[in-house]
Amino acid sequence: GEFIFRFSGDDQSLQKLVKIINHLFGVPTKIEYDTAKGKWVHLWVKLLVDLILQSLDWEVQANQRANDLPNWILQLPHTQLIAVLQGLTETQSSVPSSANTAQFCLTSSSQKIIEKLTLILTKFGLVSAVQENEADSTNGENCQDSYSLTVPGLDRNFLGDNFLWDNSLWDSAQASQTLSAPVTEDIAWATVTAIEAFPLDEAVYDFSVPDYENFIGGSYGICCHNTYGPRMLPNDGRVVSNFIVQALQGIPLTVYGDGSQTRSFCYVSDLIEGFIRLMNSDRTDPVNIGNPGEYTILQLAQTIQSMVNPEAELIFKPLPQDDPKQRQPDITRAKTWLDWQPTVPLDAGLETTIAYFRDRLTREGLLNPKQ
Numbered sequence: 001g002e003f004i005f006r007f008s009g010d011d012q013s014l015q016k017l018v019k020i021i022n023h024l025f026g027v028p029t030k031i032e033y034d035t036a037k038g039k040w041v042h043l044w045v046k047l048l049v050d051l052i053l054q055s056l057d058w059e060v061q062a063n064q065r066a067n068d069l070p071n072w073i074l075q076l077p078h079t080q081l082i083a084v085l086q087g088l089t090e091t092q093s094s095v096p097s098s099a100n101t102a103q104f105c106l107t108s109s110s111q112k113i114i115e116k117l118t119l120i121l122t123k124f125g126l127v128s129a130v131q132e133n134e135a136d137s138t139n140g141e142n143c144q145d146s147y148s149l150t151v152p153g154l155d156r157n158f159l160g161d162n163f164l165w166d167n168s169l170w171d172s173a174q175a176s177q178t179l180s181a182p183v184t185e186d187i188a189w190a191t192v193t194a195i196e197a198f199p200l201d202e203a204v205y206d207f208s209v210p211d212y213e214n215f216i217g218g219s220y221g222i223c224c225h226n227t228y229g230p231r232m233l234p235n236d237g238r239v240v241s242n243f244i245v246q247a248l249q250g251i252p253l254t255v256y257g258d259g260s261q262t263r264s265f266c267y268v269s270d271l272i273e274g275f276i277r278l279m280n281s282d283r284t285d286p287v288n289i290g291n292p293g294e295y296t297i298l299q300l301a302q303t304i305q306s307m308v309n310p311e312a313e314l315i316f317k318p319l320p321q322d323d324p325k326q327r328q329p330d331i332t333r334a335k336t337w338l339d340w341q342p343t344v345p346l347d348a349g350l351e352t353t354i355a356y357f358r359d360r361l362t363r364e365g366l367l368n369p370k371q
Helices: 011-025 048-055 071-075 078-088 111-122 240-249 268-279 297-308 332-338 346-363
Strands: 005-008 031-034 040-042 093-096 101-108 130-134 147-155 203-205 216-217 221-222 253-256 262-264 287-289 294-296 316-319
Touching: 005 071, 011 031, 011 040, 071 111, 078 111, 101 111, 111 147, 111 287, 147 216, 221 332, 240 297, 262 297, 268 287, 268 332, 287 332, 294 297, 297 316, 297 346
Parallel strands: 221 287, 253 316
Antiparallel strands: 005 040, 031 040, 093 101, 101 147, 130 147, 203 216, 262 294
């Protein structure tokens, strides 16, 4: 059989790779180039391919095709993830869907690879859809199901002829996608048609901190619930920071719907204590770390209003589609396994958080010192 390992990347990385291969193994290799697919290095020696795959913890099927991506790949920075995408999408195709938009399609026999590509694409702000394709038994005995990943609504200027191969195109400021689903800021809303149970995965993605590497490897599952406290960002979009910043700046506090939807808020020091106890335990099952105290959004708005600016106005806007009506963690496992429960009441946590935002906004010139 034929054994090929292909490395994609920038010039500097590939040149370093060539030197290492030549020096350590005495295997001559070189950088190859294609105007459509960029630059790469091919490694043809089976022994070295096997050695590299084993060292990278890369699962390989009997036919030598990788059927999964190691979880450490999900933690790579954006520049290196681009190289991963380059290596995995040699057979990509772009299909125009209108005069101004196009869609990128990729098909694989590995469901795991498609799922992880979906996660990787979210790190570039791109939403994709996955479809399972049943095998056509008329094509022979060795046929198998396949999975299609589609990224619709791409700006044709962004897609271009070198999609996935020109690193400059992956600048988040240039990545443009138009979706048919309703969009609120960076959230795409879709109708839930079915809910299915699925086994615990070793990769967890936390969407709560924008622009950071939030993949967590391992089977540990820590489910956080509306954490708040000092060092939050004024524009992170979370309800606590939104209300506090609006009240401090004299802007009407925006409540969506009638404010009857409930949330539970956990102060950051309580969360960290829960993290530490879980890390020091031998538990690997999912654990809720949160405060079970339940408040309506309207109650939170009125509490912050009274603490910051009683004269602040409350305004009501339409409730976004599929906005959860209730969020309240069950912390039975944390109490039983970790002897943990939150200790900071909401009022005390809000006082510290408000003081932090008042100081930060004043230093940044976004708040009158008298406010």
